[in-house]
Amino acid sequence: MEVLRGRVHFFPFLTHSTYFSIRARASFKVQQENDPFFQAAIERASLRFRESHSPDPLLIDPYVGCLLPCNSLEDMDQELHPYCLATKFIDDKLLETMQSTDGLKQVVLLTDGLDTRPYRLNWPTSTLVFDICPDKVFRGALQKLQDAGAKIPRGCMSFHVPSESFDVENILCSKGFSGTRPSIWAFQN
Incomplete structure (x- = not known):
């Protein structure tokens, strides 16, 4: 991890959560399946779901x-996948850095649209979480998360920025991101 021009940067890997799993299932539109x-x-x-339901989960x-x-839950093996280890490291590093860096209130997540970090991590009060991801996937996921009762932690805010945009920087700024204040960015592939 290093600080460049007031921004905290690190290479992504993941965190542990103590929430209970919601087992609701949803189907997305057929066009998304292709x-x-x-x-x-x-x-x-699916990897996060499997890990959450393993006998000794690294993350929940x-x-x-x-x-x-529903069909994505077939053949659930219980082997730890490197993706889950990375998820745990990134989660832990995000929260640790947020707690230990004065004035750090901005988190930018570059995600696939199905990332639940804005909802499942216990962000410090006044944290602004910017989720840069595909708009089509995000819209479907947002409705499913709301239907399941997922909420951003009290005192925090989450903003979606479509990754398809040619002007992500201006959209980020229009949603409240400030390049003059510290921020932490995370990408997990």
Whole structure:
């Protein structure tokens, strides 16, 4: 991790949560099932779901179940996947850095649209979470998360920025991001 021009940067890896899992299932539209970006997002969400339901979970994602189509839960092996280890490291590093860095109130997540970090992590009060992700995937996920009762922690705010935009920087700024204040950015592939 290093600080460059008031911004905290680190290489992504993940965190542990103590929430209970919501086992609701949802199906997304058929056109998304043929989208390779959506399929990759479903695969990553399935890994988080499997880890959350393993006998000794490294992380617990209480909301991921509502994002998965029923057929994605077949053949659940209990082997720890490197993606889950990375998720745990990134989660821990985000929260640790937020707690230990004065004035750090901005988090920018570059996600696949099915990332539940804005809802499942216990962000410090006044944290602004900016989720840069595919708009089509985000819109479907947002409705499913709201239906499952997922909420941003009290005193925090979350903003979606469509990754398809050619002007992400201006959209970020229009939603309240300030390049003159410290921020932490995370990307997990």
